[in-house]
Amino acid sequence: MDTRQNQRELANRRTSSLATRLFVSATAWVVVILLITGIVLSSVYRAASERAFDRRLNLYLRTLVADVATPDDPPDHQMQSLGEPLFELPLSGWYWQVTRTDGEKPDIRASRSLWDKKLPKLEERGIGLTAAGIRIGYVDGPEGQTLRMVERPVDLGADGKFLVMVAGDASEIFEETRAFDYYLGGTFAALSIVLVLTTIFQVRFGLAPLKRISDSIADIRSGRAERLEGVFPVEIAPLARETNALIDANREIVERARTHVGNLAHAIKTPLSVIVNEASARSGDAFAEKVLEQTHVMRDQVAHHLERASIAARLTIIGTVTEVAPAIDALRRTMEKIHRDRGIVIEVEADMSAKFRGERQDIEEMVGNLVDNACKWAEQRVFIEVLVERAGAAVRAGGEVEPMLRIVVDDDGRGLSPAERAKVSRRGQRLDESKPGSGLGLSIVVDLAALYGGSLTLGTAPIGGLRAELVLPGV
Known part of the structure; x- marks a missing residue:
């Protein structure tokens, strides 16, 4: 709720700033025009008074001559x-x-x-x-x-x-000129007040449709709406139509990308399955064993890059928001079932207002890899903490402040040295071959986080093992 209110306040401030600039500009022009007009009228009236006075003097002069x-x-x-x-x-x-x-x-x-x-x-x-x-x-x-x-x-x-x-x-x-200037100044002062009030009215109500569009776009980007809705003035209606058309075109591009990724995955996995089946039929053959080994590597690599392509396509969708606490709680239950034979206790402390600016399957992929890795190396305990940071929030291109989501996963295992931390972040690197996995987990997390503009940092946990700190864009 605070984030939505902040976004609306930012949109209101931007609209108010535009209205203020327009008002100041219009007021300045009104003042300058009235000032110039007043000076010109005063000069014209003074010249007229002098001519009338001169005619009187000339009458006396001709009489004297x-x-x-x-x-x-x-x-x-x-x-x-x-x-x-x-x-x-x-x-x-x-x-x-x-x-x-x-x-x-x-x-x-x-x-x-x-x-x-x-x-x-x-x-x-x-x-x-x-x-x-x-x-x-x-x-x-x-x-x-x-x-x-x-x-x-x-x-x-x-x-x-x-x-x-x-x-x-x-x-x-x-005296005549001064009296004229006095009445002229009073008239122009009243006229200025009327014009300023008229300008305020025009700016306030004239920019109202732009403010509605700004609020609607903020709702779309935050996932609260899918299109610009409502009736807009004829001057603003083309902007609303083109914005909706852009959103629709974006969704169509994403859907086509997903379809292409799925087709590519199916086209590649089928030949690989045939190769695996043929090699498995020749058990004991050194060449067949080598083919099986490299085929598994190829499967992992294909899965990794297809996942990245799929994620990159999903990232172009406007307005996708995921509640973090329910996703983390579902992961906790799943991991406890997977590792129940080792008696690993998974504790979660999550900010219920935390939201991720992205799709649920992506945050489940990232946090799931981190929690699964922590459970593999933990002795007894894994601790997950979810925080929303607004003090050190990022600033988007439009000047809007964006909260950051911080997810910390700690375990009480043996931990890693700085050299080992750098090694495990690289794709396919494993420190212990006795542990199940392909070595792609942390590298997938790093790649996913980078695609969202986030990061993954490894350190030492207060409970003795490894700390994995994931930073992602929030809402």
Whole structure:
């Protein structure tokens, strides 16, 4: 149960990680787009505010230029037709100034609001004339205000040259732009929240079918299901169909491999049986005895390699899981019957949650060889221990943690030296010809374990004899 829960948690974490990446990516794009849009809108609105302000200034400028161009009007009527009270209020931020520039000493006339101050010239700041013959820009006012000013040089020929300037307090532009930015920011913040919530909804429910496929594949690999079941959206349905087709094709390949292995076994064993029968009929003949000896070796070799081929075919099956404790208990009863004449006691201590990621006949083959070997060499006792290790678990290619199954078989026999341990692991090697067997048992275990990605280690048992430690993939 813990392993299944761990697998589902891993699948959920992978799906959550994908959802998180999609959410972060979508949120980042939303923020960037809204930020760029906000900057563009703010700039457009500021430019629009400046144009409206400039139109107002240009209206006053044209009025002043008209007054300058009609010097015949009485002095008390000149420069009095702007119609803006702020030009009369001292230091109000709204000013005009007319300067005659062709004399030895400039003649300056200005609005009452300017008091005894002067306006700076845009020409001196390096601002050039526009196509309309005016200069527009920002300057610092008499009281430290930021002014938006427009100036125009006027050449009246014999009547003189003048520089006409009109300035207004630019705080109107800044305040309007700031108010617009405030409302724009609030609107975009609300829009961002709505978009983020919408993205969360889309990511969560849009990835739900992928999570179901991930859970279903984990169930197939763990042996709890055989196919992807359920109805999937049209975007995901092709993936589910192809996955099921792949599983079916895998099973067909395995079945064909098994059939071929069985046919090969039958084709080879029949001629060998004929050779054995013919040689057995000539008892006492040295040549016949040699043929019988080599035929038995050939049978063992054929059985060994056919078994490996059969196992390799079985290993390609997806989702095969075997309960270990029942298989070990059945082996214990069988071995006790086989060795009952020697009074061997077989003790088992197994984790009931232990599961082997493979077929039952394979784990019975491996553990059966180890227990049979232990019973042959034991004096009185054989001890079998089954452990599930999750702390030192392996990591699969997809990033999933895989528990390891550890099966320890100890006997109280004479044990083996390091050199003898290395020797018995090789195929066909036997230390004592008086013991029954072909010498293939441990080598078969080594080969089987390697095919499953496991290993076999020989050492010294705490009870005095040989310890065989088998490590296999668990569930």
